[in-house]
Amino acid sequence: MKTNNSASIVERMVIPHTAFAEARQRIEQCFAFSAAKAEGEGLLIVGESGTGKTSVLKSFQLNHMPTRGCDGMEIPILYASVPPMPTVKSLAGVMLAALNAPDSERGTENEKSRRLRILMKETGTRMVMIDEFQHFYDRGKRQIMLHVADWLKVLIDETRSTLVVAGLPSCRVVINENEQLARRFMASIQLPRFSWTDSRQRGEFISILEEYHNQIAKDFSLPKLYSEELAFRFFLATGGLMGYLSKLLRTTLRDAADRKRASITLEDLNIAHARAMWFDATVQEQLRPFEKGFRPEVTVDALNRATRIGTVADLPEKPTRPRSGMRKAESINAALVAA
Ligand SMILES: Nc1ncnc2c1ncn2[C@@H]1O[C@H](COP(=O)(O)OP(=O)(O)OP(=O)(O)O)[C@@H](O)[C@H]1O
Ligand SMILES: [Mg+2]
Structure with a gap:
């Protein structure tokens, strides 16, 4: 039986990917x-x-x-x-x-x-x-x-x-x-968020999935998360953001533990994705990359949609309303990130 301990594998993991390790090393140097x-x-x-x-x-x-x-x-x-x-x-x-x-x-x-x-x-x-x-x-x-x-x-x-x-x-x-x-x-x-078109970053995103896979596989049977095809689906689902990736996997494991299941399928990932992500009802453009029949093809449109995940650009503008201070702050964040 899957315990809460198995379900919290993802919460307990900190993956020292390159940018993360560099940031920690720079802090360490200043501290030393x-x-x-x-x-x-x-x-x-x-x-x-x-x-x-x-x-x-x-x-x-x-x-x-x-x-x-x-x-x-x-x-x-x-x-x-x-x-x-x-x-x-x-x-x-x-x-x-x-x-x-x-x-x-x-x-x-x-x-x-x-x-x-x-x-x-x-x-x-x-x-x-x-x-x-x-x-x-x-x-x-x-x-x-x-x-x-x-x-x-x-x-x-x-x-x-x-x-x-x-x-x-x-x-x-x-x-x-x-x-x-x-x-x-x-x-x-x-x-940064990971990019799929930059081969080094794509490789790193895939390695992160491999680390998650290896830990999760100790308690659950699951498809190879770090195969190029499945990794691309994860990229489209999370926009290359660690926050969304860990949340999606966390939700998947909690669902499996709730249902006392020891295996995770593509359909489980699809359900967890729908539950874990913030979907704006007015935005039709978000992909469901784990859905049956979805073709994981690297197109400009799919990459653009993924890159917009987590940005305020997802929100439709109301052209007639004056922008409040908060909206202004959000838009400068989006502009600075894009720069
Ligand atoms: N290197 C990592 N390894 C494992 N999990 C990570 C890593 N980086 C981020 N996460 C997970 O992603 C989630 C978001 O991370 P975090 O809160 O550090 O982001 P943030 O940049 O501070 O976001 P915000 O600007 O919204 O505060 C957390 O659940 C965290 O555990
Ligand atoms: Mg934070």
Whole structure:
């Protein structure tokens, strides 16, 4: 009988594909030299939704977890996720909470900033990771973007820490708001979606499927996920995004466990695909590549449809309505990704 443990094989896997491993290695290098540097340093990880930005940060953080020393807790890495509609004060609150500060919501912006700097020194924090950084861009207020960029520059200079920022491509705009902050940043790290037409990336996508296959095959019988033909169906189903690929496989295994089945077929993948993916009822163009009778042919149309998976371009525009701040932020993300 298939257990929940078998069904969560995919959740437990982190696949260090080339871009992922490179990102982790760049973070590692900054971390290793963080004690010796003359000024604060910054690293930006950008990529579309589901390319693995948070996974890179979390997998690195896992290797440097807090420890209890004789002088209290050591927290080498502070991970904070920017809340929606952020201010510097609310970000400082989230960062204080990440260092286990009591009453992290209490105090003015200045008080919080001061407490944060003291606490970072006490806990030996050498790296600050800020995820979902595009929320500062989505906020749409230039003053807030300027302010957070200034604030971060001062924070990393005063604490000599390394700042790792992750977000959708629009978050670059925030870093550019302060030339001194921008100067402290290294070249950014891109986490791309995989492409089918680039042979190296296609090979990598197929290798990822092979890794999934080998793990899943320990508990389930299944078709060869990494055959060129099936891999292409997966590409069309997921747009080459790790987020959708892992979600599709996760859903497939959960369905199999629910039905107490030890085998996975193309039809199971088809059902899981329909259940796992966000389909917009008004968009007719999404493919059902695991459906019986679907011909997996590499056409420009099929590739274009796959590339649009996960982008806001999937949403039909309403030409007469004025665009809100959020829509503007989304469209710059799509434009920056396409550039
Ligand atoms: N290298 C990887 N190996 C295994 N699973 C991965 C990998 N990269 C991403 N995933 C999975 O894909 C999903 C999305 O990843 P993640 O949350 O890191 O993306 P993200 O770039 O942070 O997206 P968002 O911008 O929406 O926050 C997660 O379920 C994660 O487990
Ligand atoms: Mg994320």
